[in-house]
Amino acid sequence: MPLDKDTDFGTPAPRGPAGTVSLEIDGFAVTVPEGTSVMRAASTLGTQIPKLCATDSLKAFGSCRLCLVEIDGKRGTPASCTTPVEPGMKVTTQSDRLARLRRGVMELYISDHPLDCLTCSDNGDCELQDMAGAVGLRDVRYGLAGENHGGQAKDVSNPYFDFEPSKCIVCSRCVRACDEVQGTLALTVEGRGFDSHISVGGPDFFNSECVSCGACVQACPTATLQEKTVVEHGVPDRTVKTTCAYCGVGCSFKAELKGNQVIRMVPDKDGKANHGHSCVKGRFAWGYASHADRITKPMIRDHIDDSWREVSWDEAIGFAANRLMATQAEHGRKSIGAISSSRCTIEEVWLVQKMVRTAFSNNNIDTCARVCHSPTGYGLKQTYGTSAGTQDFDSVEEADVILLIGANPTDAHPVFASQMKRRLREGARLIIADPRAIDLVRTPHIEAAHHLALQPGTNVALVNALAHVAATEGLLDDDFVAARCEADSFADWLDFIHDPANSPEAAAAITGVAAEDIRAAARLYASGGRAAIYYGLGVTEHSQGSTMVMGMANLAMATGNIGRRGVGVNPLRGQNNVQGSCDMGSFPHEFPGYRHVSDAVTRKTFEAAWKRPQDGEPGLRIPNMFDEACGGTFKGLYVQGEDIAQSDPNTLHVEAALRALDILIVQDLFLNETARFAHVFLPGTSFLEKDGCFINAERRINRVRPAIPVKTGMAEWEVTQALTQAMGYNETSFASSADIMDEIAALTPTFADVSHARLDRDGSVQWPCNETAPQGTPIMHVDGFVRGKGHFVVTEFVPTTERTNRKFPLILTTGRILSQYNVGAQSRRTENARWHDEDVLELHPSDAEARGIRDGDWVSVRSRKGETTLRARHSGRMAPGVVYTTFHHPETGANVVTTENSDWATSCPEYKVTAVEVAPANHRSPWQEEHTGSASDARRINRDTHVEPAE
């Protein structure tokens, strides 16, 4: 479609339920919700009152004074943006006097503005220019020689946008966006009077508190804050609406392009997960899609020590199919499997699991959720009946108490963090359970009521103690429990939770959190109003990950914090489509829709549709695949868009497993760490090329639409389908991604009413979306739990076997940083690398001092599994005894150190607890030496290049 410019209503819609007000604007009657501004009311009539400081993403401010109107019976000329409608009001938006005033304002603006419109980067997209036209400015009688702000240096320090103060009109939209939209407050206005100017609170944007979310750039009405891509290429000319491919928030974007070149990504105001906001990754870090490292041609090699050979799609797919079939012929039906990607669309994932269940004839399908939120799926299914979070994101706006456990939203889910921060600034109370002092513990205008800095690995003891306090102090919601939950399992749980072993005093000894803090936090959660739990991998990636999920589910049920707005149990899911890949049956034990493979009725359904017998035995989970590969019984693997060699624990073991395979097929954008061990490389497509859907953490099915043509010649689903067919499965086939969605809807009851056509027409929807919930389901379990009655599970604390001792006295835990994303395959290949070009080990100064480690020293981190070397940083965020690192860079080898300890129920790795010792180092670890040495060898490509003779 052509460039899609949103209507800007000038001021936000009033929040909450309200009556309506009828008034007259320029003689036209209009009825709007109470609390609407006169400006917005006029907008709904199609009357655009001139404005510069007003935009509907920000609260009315009233500074530009262009939007003045006349109102019968009111003195003067009030600003329409700051004047709320009143019943019977009669508003005049145009008169000679108003025209004179507006021209006067524009005359003042232009008297302090460079007249370089024709060569300005914002030419054609500038609100100042538009307004000069709208008010009919013809002359600047003050002249242009007066005092002005021209000639100031541009701040080009930010990699993605420039700040040109000479063009600033001091409307404060950037300052307000940083405050109201992002909540970082990095910007302010300094000076007063004519000297007022935007200040970033640091030497420049790059070296400031700015988090580069770009809200200011989007808000700026002039060229003052401008994307570098626009400066370089000019304004875009067409729009494609799509969905971000980074985290599980699932922000809607408008890709703005010029031809097939993306000029900028603009968060979509209509996006129900992000409401027009974004973070530095989504808005700016998409350059990886055209990075020089991107592989766009299929490649094969006989042996992993060979160089890669670029071949045709047919040859690559034929080679892969033959090897897979040969492997099955030699080692049996169950000797091959596949891993689907949470980075890909649900349609693409659907085809991978379908390939396994048809062409492979087994259930050896797993997905990267195995290593992140599999305990969420398990735990919430057991207790509530659905393997997903209970709320939509907007629910947080009605929470009174937020319990945040093992999640760092300002870094990992920044857009949702902004929404949460807004609610906290409105007065909601915050409890944080995290070993590390994350930003939300104390950030501008926000301070957590309680920070429970527990020892890694002791979540269950903590959640039991919280429940113990609620139960023993009479803070349970007995009515809710009686009406909605199982009496038997509740009684058992109540007995269990009353046990003094679960008291805060007992938990204090385990968690290191003072009993009175646990008590106070529990009281706040249980009696502070609507209480919502938000959690991340700090909950799931433990040996008791599933237990902890059920512990939280118990707590929420027992206190009645389920089934309405403002409450719930909400996983902050890591990847853009991790919810979707789970929904699509990427599990060795479950068909799509979380139906167990042992269920004969479900098997029959799929057998009828797919015309192939279905195996009632679960297949291999990822860690089992590795074990079986090392054991010689699992020989072939297809990995779609997941870099298991970097992301999975105990790298040495993973590498050994991959080396043992006869056929490893990697489908990815880049020759990643896993591809070092691959025989077939199938180039993947970036989200800008994909056509399908991602499902975010709130079960929202968002459309992903191709902004640019597929760079590889074949859509990813077509590749999977071709491979499936090459292996002899031809019973069904699809002509488009929309066709795949139709099969998903036909075979998955929770998706029954979903189709691309519907999503294109009505926008995103949250599953279940079917006959009983035709509009989708923002909040789950409203009138009853999906499983019927809520089920309480006894959650006994069992310490991890990963213990500290004299040799490994510290606990290593891992996390993420704002600018980078997971293994960094995408974000490292963007300018984001400038904020975080290496992973560092954070440790408490006292631990550092005891080991003679200075800030910035190289240190070795050694666990029972392996050793790696990285730079140390002293940090007060950590408690003594706990060290922390990120895992964005492959050479860090964080997972060389982590163990295969895993969740008892789902095998989700215990990434968050590894006993280590840290010591000063003057050399890199053996693994790093080997990795660096072999990395480039393993990526050699013999291209069929024709060399021109030298002249």
Next chain:
Amino acid sequence: MSNLPQRILVPGDSASRSVGADDVADRLTNALPAGTTIVRNGSRGLFWLEPLVEVERDGKRLGFGPVTVDDVDDLVAAGFPEDGHPLALGPVDTIPQLARQQRLIFARCGQDAPLDLPAYEAAGGLAGLARARAQSPDAIIEAVKTSGLRGRGGAGFPAGIKWETASKATGSETYLCCNADEGDSGTYADRLLMEGDPFTLIEGMCIAARAISATHGLVYLRSEYPDAIRTLKAAIDVWRDAGHFKGLSAGDSFDIEVRTGAGAYICGEESSMLNSLEGKRGEVRAKPPIPAISGLFGQPTIVNNVLTLASVPWILAHGGDAYREFGTGRSRGTQAFQLAGDIRQGALIELAFGASLRTLIEDFGGGTRSGRPLRAVQVGGPLGAYLAESDLDVALEYEALAAIGGMLGHGGIVVFNDTVNMARQARFAMEFCAIESCGKCTPCRVGATRGRETLDKIINGEDVTGNLALIEDLCELMTDGSLCAMGGLTPMPVRSAIKRFPEDFTRPLAAE
């Protein structure tokens, strides 16, 4: 009858100290027999007589002034005679410029040490609060409404109605903020009171707190008033120690905290003040919402000027109807006029509304200090209108001043003699606005600078007709288009100067 004084009072306020009162007090301490009580009282506001030393003897308060340190020995030697000495003024309360005032707010100012709570009570202090404690909040508001008290900060909004709005607004807290950011040129009434009789302000705040069930009291006091800050803080401590903050309203949390400004004129504008109190940039807020409904930290908030609040104890003690007896039309009660500029007898004159400007300048002020002819008077601070000699018979009340294009503001009256160039004064108005604007709205932020530049062109004789037309357009824009009174009123001095003194704008500077 002994000739020895029982007490000697030497003003300790900053105005008197600026003319040597501390040295005078020191010298008196040395010159008088040990044991003589020397009290540092507040100023009576008769500045041409400062330091005005008062001697208490035989139930009389005799005045001597202006006393320099060199006069002390002579006065002591002469035994502080009631008359016959060049500095002897006779009984203080018979000094005509004081005797002819109608002091309600300033009745106690200067009588005793500012922190002497028993003296305050003996002089009638605490009577209003006692009456208020015996009444319901609604009855207090009713009394204030009956009194006709209007905001003394300049806007003149009826105080009782404001209080009523806040008392009906819902919030978790209710704030009472006293605006003591007295930034208008030529004004000093707030300072005089806070340094001379701070308890009256505190009592007024306590009554207001009871009326609106305020949970917190704040005084926003400009940093340029270090003495007032010190005195007011000390007075609040004395008040608290005496238990007078107790039992004002449910929750019993009311107390007063003094917050110091940071030198911005605009923070005297109430919404900027609230932002400043919140720790934010002192930037004007758009209205609605009005502070009474959503003010400090989004809670119901009353912002009243020092003099508004200080009028309240008298109203409660004597009743709203008694207060109404003073004044005229819709301007009821008294106003503290402050004489400054080229004036012979600079002084604070508290009078009922309605006295003429001429009375103030000639009868109380004694004409110009320089002896040169009076040419212009600016009433109401730097944003007030410039009036001419022919305007001097205007009655000093809100409506009469508005009728001639002026305003009362905070009661400042600055006199200019015939050497003033009114084009330069108009330019100064724009320059002041350019410097002191909060920088939020365009007409004020950019307009004031362009106004200054355009007036420079006029002063230099460049296209005077065209530029005067441009100034008029700009004045219309600033008046109608500005967000707050700062930009909205800056045209008042400019337009009044052009209107009343056109010759100064058409005569190039070079020709002078």
